[in-house]
Amino acid sequence: MQRVLRWFFIAGVLALSLPFLAGISPEVNAQSSGSIVGEVKYNGTPPAPKVIKVNKDNQACGNEKTSEELVVGANKGIQWAVVSVVGAKGPAPKPAQKPTLDQKGCHFQPHVLLAPVGVGIDILNSDGILHNIHTFSKANPSFNKAQPKFKKVITEKFDKPEVVKIRCDAHSWMSGWVVVQEHPFYAVSDANGSFKIDNVPPGKHKLELWHETLGKVAKDVEVKAGAPTKVTFELTKK
Ligand SMILES: [Cu+2]
Structure with missing residues (x-):
């Protein structure tokens, strides 16, 4: 004993x-380590969001969809911009839960999904109809798979860092992105245009912002240990 x-x-x-x-x-x-906290703002008067008429599966999809290619909030914060520390080294995070991309109400949720390399993402079909996910990737093999209503989950993984465009071949308006990185130092802006990158090694870094319609912007920052570094990106349509 x-x-x-x-x-x-x-x-x-x-x-x-x-x-x-x-x-x-x-x-x-x-x-x-330090953190980078920031905002992505629209400079000027943002264009009205595009409204797309739905011509198919209206029961599941509704009659119209608002495009998410440029989402600007009331305070001019831009959603769905991805900010990355360029050249950062660090292990790809092992998320507690698999990154999940849902097809719900005939749009991809979230519109921009962050996924570490080599980690499977679950592609869900929450609608009781046929979707067909199609990726347009170069570094990673692209895939094009029908997902009938009974096929609730497909799991796919991306082994190389890449910004991957996704579409649904059954519904022309459905589009989204999977942003794959090999390090954890990146974030996507929320509905207020805010983002935060944690545990960044102290020192000088280059930040790169990517937005699907506003393009890329670079910025130099210096990160100090134990303190947040504040950054504001101002973007406008060219
Ligand atoms: Cu679809």
């Missing part, structure tokens, strides 16, 4: 000390 107790004690001490030995304590990480 005593031997068993001693074994439990040793195992307990080992379990508690392992994260410190491996240097993965979150506190250590937060102090030795």
